[in-house]
Amino acid sequence: MSKKPYHLWYWPNIQGRGEFVRLALEAAGVPYRDRAREDGVEALLADMDKRPGIRPFAPPYVDDGSLTLGQVAHILAWLGERHGFGAGDLDRDLELIMLQLTVSDVAAEVHNVHHPLAGSLYYDDQKHAAADAARHFREERIPKFLGYFEDALSANSGPFVLGAKWSHVDTSLFQLVEGLRYMFPQRMAEVEGDYPSLVACHDAVAELDGIKAYCASDRRIAFNTDGIFRHYPELENT
Amino acid sequence: MSKKPYHLWYWPNIQGRGEFVRLALEAAGVPYRDRAREDGVEALLADMDKRPGIRPFAPPYVDDGSLTLGQVAHILAWLGERHGFGAGDLDRDLELIMLQLTVSDVAAEVHNVHHPLAGSLYYDDQKHAAADAARHFREERIPKFLGYFEDALSANSGPFVLGAKWSHVDTSLFQLVEGLRYMFPQRMAEVEGDYPSLVACHDAVAELDGIKAYCASDRRIAFNTDGIFRHYPELENT
Structure with a gap:
């Protein structure tokens, strides 16, 4: 598990689908950077453009430094298991x-x-x-x-x-x-x-x-x- | 892992979303019973009605005898890991x-x-x-x-x-x-x-x-x- 903050990429001016991810991370106190809110929507568009092959279809997606996953429910299942906000069973x-x-x-x-x-x-x-x-x-x-x-x-x-x-x-x-x-x-x-x-x-x-x-x-x-x-x-x- | 065939529940007269599940099971040679095709749509409706609490929202769903899961992508991830039609990594x-x-x-x-x-x-x-x-x-x-x-x-x-x-x-x-x-x-x-x-x-x-x-x-x-x-x-x- 990375000790570095996760990078969350989502549209910066709305709650939208990204909010389901933000809320779980905030409730669990898991550090993350909301990259498009830091760097603007152009940074998000550029980040999406540079990803070849198997990639998220659309924001939100989360990059842990080695793996990048999209799809809200999938992101939450992935991070929930790591950070204890799943069931653990x-x-x-x-x-x-x-x-x-x-x-x-x-x-x-x-x-x-x-x-x-x-x-x-x-x-x-x-x-x-x-x-x-x-x-x-x-x-x-x-x-x-x-x-x-x-x-x-x-x-x-x-x-x-x-x-x-x-x-x-x-x-x-x-x-x-x-x-x-x-x-x-x-x-x-x-x-x-x-x-x-x-x-x-x-x-x-x-x-x-x-x-x-x-x-x-x-x-x-x-x-x-x-x-x-x-x-x-x-x-x-x- | 159950040795008994899985029970797949889906509308009996269409491919629909159930077909994504059927195709993977057929390709992998995993035994399953297509329950509403065997017993009719009334059996499917009765089966849905009798499930309380945490249950599938809609067909298709798969019952392995102890757990019942809905959502096509979720069913496929679950069974793919068991039966070797995921990545194994x-x-x-x-x-x-x-x-x-x-x-x-x-x-x-x-x-x-x-x-x-x-x-x-x-x-x-x-x-x-x-x-x-x-x-x-x-x-x-x-x-x-x-x-x-x-x-x-x-x-x-x-x-x-x-x-x-x-x-x-x-x-x-x-x-x-x-x-x-x-x-x-x-x-x-x-x-x-x-x-x-x-x-x-x-x-x-x-x-x-x-x-x-x-x-x-x-x-x-x-x-x-x-x-x-x-x-x-x-x-x-x-």
């Missing part, structure tokens, strides 16, 4: 990774709400389709996903998926709740009461020392409408 | 999983082409949006994804990602090429020449004994318009 870790991959699926569907036709088009050029996508996401997918994680939290006695010990899945569920509250505050206010274990998990993550310090710092970028979770008031009542 | 396996997760991302985008607004709506109820999504996918995403895997194949001397040894990524790239050829035959005919290593990988997988036998059997379901890869002629020239 193979079968339980495999279950955590399954849950974490479903968090990634939620993030992809969330992105699809404001970009149903193409990631390369602006939201304003696909607003009509986004209104339809938002309605289905709010009504069908939010209860389905939140219910799934509520059930996962019932496997142990809480507040975390593993019970008393937090893992990368919990910091990600914290972000999922935060992001959905920002994106669809009305819908979340309506349904949150149905998912008490999920809300309790969110609140317990918020109380972790590393998360408290991070959220109070300027390292935590505010939600905005360039990220994955976006608040467009017109998508709340479509 | 940690760093290389981590790279394979990263590639495999990107195959899953392609599958999600492919599904979004014909279901841009909602998975719960029929294609016919979102055809107009699908025409736009198809154009962007054909023009922008196919070259981007295929170029990414072409580059990955350049890391070794072929025909497979690891070189002479096939892995779960190669059987998945075979399916990706097969699926895109079915879905967008005109576009694939136009661009395939730009990805000679990917086509060579596809062809080498097709020659594996297990794959030849599988594709000649009735276990290989034909592509159809209920699966992930769907051929709608009207989406070829939008």
Whole structure:
């Protein structure tokens, strides 16, 4: 294991998918450099360009000095095992990774709400389709996903998926709740009461020392409408 | 490791996401039971209903008698390590999983082409949006994804990602090429020449004994318009 800080490469002006990585590292107190926030987006683009062969498809990715891995759930499984924020037991870790991959699926569907036709088009050029996508996401997918994680939290006695010990899945569920509250505050206010274990998990993550310090710092970028979770008031009542 | 056959649970009438799992197991000669093909879709729905707590979000999932895991890339990483169709070296396996997760991302985008607004709506109820999504996918995403895997194949001397040894990524790239050829035959005919290593990988997988036998059997379901890869002629020239 490298003693040098990890290099995290991600878009510097958004929480986005990178935030799931940042939160776990911050909660665990693992040193990392957020390279594009230090050196700018041009440094990120240049870094991506210079990687041949087997490489990350897109940010975020993490470089430990000898290996570079992309894909949020994969990064978290990799670093979680090294730094003790996995389960420390193979079968339980495999279950955590399954849950974490479903968090990634939620993030992809969330992105699809404001970009149903193409990631390369602006939201304003696909607003009509986004209104339809938002309605289905709010009504069908939010209860389905939140219910799934509520059930996962019932496997142990809480507040975390593993019970008393937090893992990368919990910091990600914290972000999922935060992001959905920002994106669809009305819908979340309506349904949150149905998912008490999920809300309790969110609140317990918020109380972790590393998360408290991070959220109070300027390292935590505010939600905005360039990220994955976006608040467009017109998508709340479509 | 269980000596009993794995139980694969997936929709019985489509290749879909389950096919990535079937192909690797068939290539490796690992015994499995395709439970919903044996017992019908009702058995699959009943099996999903009876699983509490931490469980797969959706099919496909694999049950080895003591652990049940969902998420295609995760299933393949798990079984690949047990049955020798991973790399057998940690760093290389981590790279394979990263590639495999990107195959899953392609599958999600492919599904979004014909279901841009909602998975719960029929294609016919979102055809107009699908025409736009198809154009962007054909023009922008196919070259981007295929170029990414072409580059990955350049890391070794072929025909497979690891070189002479096939892995779960190669059987998945075979399916990706097969699926895109079915879905967008005109576009694939136009661009395939730009990805000679990917086509060579596809062809080498097709020659594996297990794959030849599988594709000649009735276990290989034909592509159809209920699966992930769907051929709608009207989406070829939008």
